[in-house]
Amino acid sequence: MKAIIMAGGSGTRLWPLSREQYPKQFLKIDSTHSLFQDTYIRALKLCNPEDIAVVTNKFYEFLVKNQIEELGYGIREDRILCEPCGRNTLPAIILGTKVLSESGDCHIIAFPSDHLLSDEAIGVFKEADDKLAGKHIVTFGIVPDCPNTGYGYIRAGKPLEFGFEVDEFKEKPDTATAEKYVRAGYLWNSGIVLFSSSLLMSEVKKYQPEMYREFTKTDKNAGIDYNALESLSIDYGLLEKTDCAAVAALDCKWSDLGSFKSIYDVKEHDDCGNAGNAEFLDSKNNLVLADNRKTAIIGVNNTAVIDSGDALLICNMDRSESVKEIVKRYQAKNDDVVKYHLTVNRPWGSYTVLEEHQFFKIKRVSVKCGSILSLQKHHHRSEHWIVVCGSADVIIGSESKTLTQGQSTFVPAGVIHRLENKGKIPLEVIEVQIGEYLGEDDIERFEDVYGREISK
Template identity: 40%
Template sequence: MLKMEQFVTPVIMSGGSGTRLWPLSRQARPKQFLALTSRYSLLQETIKRLAGVKKQTSIIICNEEHRFLVAEQLREIDQQATILLEPIGKNTAPAVALAAFKVAKENPEGILLVLAADHVIQNVNAFEKAIGRAILLAKQNYLVTLGVLPTAPEAGYGYIEQGKLLADDSYQVKQFIEKPSIEKAKHYLKSGGYYWNSGMFVFSAQAYLAELEKYQPTIYQCCQKAMQSTTIDIDFTRIDKEIFSECPSDSIDYAVMEKTDRAAMVTLDAGWSDIGSWSALWDTIDKDGNGNSTQGDVLLEQTTNSLVYASKRLVTTLGIDNMIVVETKDAVLVATKDKIQQVKSIVNTLQQQNREEIVNHTKVYRPWGFYDSIDVGERHQVKRITIKPGAKLSLQKHHHRAEHWVIVKGTAKIIKGSETYLLTEDQSTYIPIGEIHSLENPGKIALELIEVQSGSYLGEDDIIRLEDRYGR
């Protein structure tokens, strides 16, 4: 068995929006944070998959909005990582450059294992062997990509054509190929020597930066300068926004891999999927004898080859085939499998209409816990709020709404103007418009309460924070 003696630094890119898995995946909680194939999220599965890899502390790259989600999901599986916050999305080449500068500073010979946060890999042993082979090439200054053995003529992936054999299951890259027509994809599958471009890479930090400086000097210089001006905020490393905003946006493939003469590929046959659509999820997860995959409270009659996902309610189907049905509390998607890739056009339309359903679920996560919207009217809103033990909402006030809190479970510490007091189950308090207030859970169990808001404007942007332990 091939052993991995070199410690690598996993670099996990967690900036995707996952629009093709709407309505479950949304801007505030995209697919990498969802439990789609197990009880763990795709991000958590990505981290757990590395248990057998000799590694340094992982680096996770995400945006400002998702930072607390990343931190909480790490805490849930008892893992630690360096969390780099991209102030602006600039695609993968700059993102990986930030991590490469950090690793190169700490270890000039450091090797990066670049992964997406939202992939599925079913055969972890085969994955580990591929990484081991890639590390051997990376130590020879190759920039290595993992090429997935295709199982179907897939027009939704880019392809890599293998070149000269370098070692077992390892080749020079002859060429990268854009997403082909279905006819060309069939040709690639039949002829062999072509692999899906997985977007996973192994290379030394120095080798990547050298090629980046050679082919994209502006990206190199912007990222170098940005990493010289980082700040630490709680568990996060912040990148200078003003400097990073000047950086061009480009992918690793376009910026470096398609230009370098040091590109190599290690083949991977490990049950890989990027879960790029609901039909891809159907391909990946278990099915019953009729070819159906289900989740939640579902009743199927005369239904075949379908995926039916129920989040909150009973979903029943009768006489359907090759369908995708996804139910959430505030949106339902029904589509044939052959049209499901076009869900992105639905998301674009909803975005043009400024619909909240593409941004948040009715259940919204915050660093202190979460809230679930129960009812919304023209001048009122009702939320069920859950606050983690020891957590605290910001000291704040509102210009347009009053709030009434009823404690359902646990103990609440209330700051209201100059008063500080405790409330327990079945007790309540009223916060008038403009009153400075805060809410804290001083107990050992989750605090649950019902909040009734009333006023002329109930938007989340009517929050004037005076103090906030989470730096918002």
């Protein structure tokens, strides 16, 4: 068996924890591992590292690489597949299938990267692979423990040697309909799919011929025109149409962690039903996620309080699915609060915004050992650098020098510069930006070892 991990989603439903530049799958929610890392570990229980492909985008490529390396593994460059734009799960799965089946027909399991799933599922995956994957495209349905309006449902049909034929897929229902589905034995749709590569591609050819032609061009230099692809989920684009769909039931702990209510449900609660790092007084059934400050809740019930340092969300737990509507409002204002956390990860390390005002911004810049920033300049801001840990090799205009702890330098606006850590310990720099415009898009790159866009 081989595996595809789909890791391109932006995770707006968990704002402000999740941001466009650091979405849900890379967060460490109540665990030492991120959801993506847990998914990678799950895939390793089914196949070898070289048989795992991660489908993501260029923004997350270094996050994928870094988080796999955190686990003590490496990943081949041709196993991180970057889509130029998101087109939902069907194109992502086809892309991964093309790469993993280059040496011949194979069985592939495709995972979302941002779900919680217990290890009891592994045995079901193996049995489904043995008994179903050659003749069926298998989806996995979760045995519900309650009616839930946040998930799609699957109605199982005729029994097979293992699992069932699929009678029908149902979209997210209202409460009354969800209760009816649970009573009737419907399953939650997990989004996990298992198939043979040859069967998948033959069904794509039959039901999505234009997409098939785009992915199977004979001219290898032409590339895949993602702008020409329709945005389709594998459910709607294929599984609802094919006669080969089957479903296997998973009776285990699972959540798509798609709302703060779902996070509340999987966390430990006190005797009053409260979860999180806070002091609770005369309060019931609350979730508090606030690592940056002491938080106390008095006389409040059924509420989520999410404090990320630069943004605070307070919502009724039953309305936590509506967070995406707030995100849309910030997006309409072009507010960076939906894109970035206070700490922003980069291929070379990270930076944390310590303070920000109209005409100045203070950052803590952390550069990994052996890493180098792009050769760049800014048009609207100057920068002061103060080394607080490690040593910095810097280029400013035509001058090169090494700065050690306690030393500083100045980078005027419009001057080409670069920062590098050649040392054996992480480099920490306090950067003070001054100017009339301090946006992250004020950057012109001339050299970059990470393949980011270079100015012409």
